[in-house]
Amino acid sequence: MTRRQRADRRTGLLFLAPALVMLGCVTVYPAVWVFWLSLQYRIPIFGIARFAGLDHYAFLAMDPRFLNAARVTLVFTGASVALELALGLLAALLLRRQSAGRQAALSLLLLPWALPSVVTAKLFEWLYHPSAGLVNYLLAGRSLNWLGDPHLALVSVILADVWRTMPFVALLCYARLLSIAPELYEAAQVDGAGALATFGRITLPLLRPVLLIALLFRTLDALRAFDIMFVLTGGGPANTTENVTVYAYRSLFQTLQLGLGAAIGVVVFAIVMLVAWGYLTVLRREGVAR
Amino acid sequence: MAAARTRITSQPGHHAVILIRIVLVLGCLLAAAGCSDRSTGSAAVTLVFKHAKILGPSDPVPRLLREFEARNPGVRVRSESLPWSSDEQHQFYVVNLEGGNAGVDVLMLDVIWVPEFAQAGWLLDLTPFLAPGELTPHFPAAIEPATRNGRVWALPWFMNVGLLYYRKDLLDKYGLRPPETYAELVRQVGRIKSGERDPALDGFLWQGKQYEGMVVNVLEGLWANGTRVLGESGTVFPEPDRAEEVLAFLRALIESGVSPPWVTAADEELTRRGFQDGRAIFLRNWPYAMDLFGQPGSAVRGKVGIASLPRHARGDRGVGSTGGAHLGVYRGTRHPEAAAALVRFLAGDAAERVMTAGAALTPSRMALYHDPELLRDHPSFPAISALAMVARPRPVAPYYLMLSTVLQPEFSAVLVGIKTPGQAVAQARYQLDHLLKAIR
Secondary structure, eight states: OOHHHHHHHHHHHHHHHHHHHHHIIIIIHHHHHHHHHHTEEEEGGGTEEEEOTTHHHHHHHHOHHHHHHHHHHHHHHHHHHHHHHHHHHHHHHHHHHOOSSHHHHHHHHHHHHHSOHHHHHHHHHHHTOTTTOHHHHHTTTOOOOTTTSTTTHHHHHHHHHHHHHHHHHHHHHHHHHHTSOHHHHHHHHHTTOOHHHHIIIIIHHHHHHHHHHHHHHHHHHHHTOOHHHHHHTTTOSTTTTOOHHHHHHIIIIISOOHHHHHHHHHHHHHHHHHHHHHHHHHHHHHTSOO | OHHHHHHHHHOTHHHHHHHHHHHHHHHHHHHHHHHHHHHHHHHOEEEEEEEOOOOSSOOOHHHHHHHHHHHSTTEEEEEEEOOSSHHHHHHHHHHHHHTTOOOOSEEEEEGGGHHHHHHHTOBOOOGGGSOTTSSTTBOHHHHGGGEETTEEOOEEOBOEEOEEEEEHHHHHHTTOOOOSBHHHHHHHHHHHHHHHOOTTOEEEEOOOSSSHHHHHHHHHHHHHTTOOSBOTTSOBSSSHHHHHHHHHHHHHHHHTTSSOGGGGGOOHHHHHHHHHTTOEEEEEEOTHHHHHHTSTTOTTTTOEEEEOOOBOTTOSSOOOBEEOEEEEEBTTOSOHHHHHHHHHHHTSHHHHHHHHHHSSOOBSBGGGGGOHHHHHHOTTHHHHHHHHHTOBOSOOOTTHHHHHHHHHHHHHHHHTTSSOHHHHHHHHHHHHHHHHHHHO
């Protein structure tokens, strides 16, 4: 390294410093603090602050409520992300083929994505109302107890979330579709490929990187989902829609068990990091992210 | 616009002028704010009173507060309302009081929070402000949760007791007396329903939604079966088999059709309305419902009786749970004397009388239940008072709310049929043991 390079490097670090200090303050410091909190019994109401070691983690490993919350999180993430990808892709394909009113369709598609999720949840609360809701009305006046039945509540939450976030996937896919060169399709046509073969061999492979990125974003979001279930069902009935973030929130803010709540938060953080790392490995291999 | 900008940038002197103007404007604003602050601060002591919405035909609170202000010159009271549900009110208090940014002097408290808030150091010790014997006119079951370690942390305001409402007309028609046991209640429902042949008539309504009110229903069941949730030495579910019997019985009520399936999502008001529309034979609820049943336009006016809750096979007698509201003072208040005076005024005989006459509430002072003037509008008061004398408080412990939040989803899971009573009791035990281990 020449002296000039070293000087450049030093200047570079100097310019980077504010960003690094900022990140350190707003992410690293709280993360370390939460981890430290999770190693304690800490309940301010009772003036309790003593070291707990890994007690909270040992408890969570056997805690039926946590295991249930983990199951809810997995089901919610798997089902909502799968549905969002499938429906989003479908919407993008339809939009691409549509010739008239594309602007209007795009705006309509954006609307659910633009709504705050608390508003979405309130909206769906009314749609699902057992006697006055539109959903039951459309089902020929059946009186399904969407949010009160332990077997239907999670389905209701998943559907509401799919409605809200499907446009995100659709837009990503649509943008990629627009940039596929028409020559490719013409060539396929010349070679006599049918619609299915064209989709399977040209469209899908070209969409793959975008789909993977959408998958990454949506999975991470769904794993941390909070507001939709908190407002729509509050985790009930019988905790059938309580995911790990709602459990963490309840421990932290309803009963002020800061240590236990922090431990749940750390577990969520670990899971999200693990999933993100897994996806990024795949993406890197695909050559999408570098 | 563009011209103005170039002029400003080209003439540095303008910066100084603008800066001076800004400073002047800000200074004026600050001065004005400071002045208005000082004027309210010196002219009057302002107390903030947080309370829940008062149900009933009229809300006498504003009138009482004006009267207090008239008696205490220089003191003003601003009343602010709390969120609707009890769980949200609790969360509001916990977050704000723990954060030290309370913005409140006098608090309306659910009776179950008093030990917790006192333990947390959020309540002012009211003992020095009280006259000797000032608490004795209140029900013993209302005083117990308000006192801790010999100090008084809140004054009782309203008193609630769980009781059984029954349709006098229907029971009379079949020659039945109010049931003493739950088995008898189930038999009576079967008899009346088969006689009436009315598909819209439900048997027994109670509160089964996942919330604090449902825990009260289950606790009453536990007491009626001779057991409880916390044993003498702090063991959780000291007799698990008896607890499981109670939960199994509640689930069976729904499965056998004695109670409609919607009780699993029902709170006090939902069940009260069902009964008031004449669609049920029995109802477990608080005393406030009686006033509403007697109103003109009620389908059950003059047809409702009050009885003690029944007992289970292994219990001595049915016991209602107490509930109600207390008044406390925030420890960080700047005006402890005025705030304590307001609490004593509101919990006093005159104010409770006004509250009872105006709102659908039952007072915490025993004498008011035998007051001839109030008896005219509330003929059921002596019966309610007799039940309140033998009622039991929920576990008086600072950690009660934590206990309840653990129990709610477990009990709810049994009621909707996705866990067996055995599973729910075992899983609640596991969580409560961890919780109590941290606290003790």
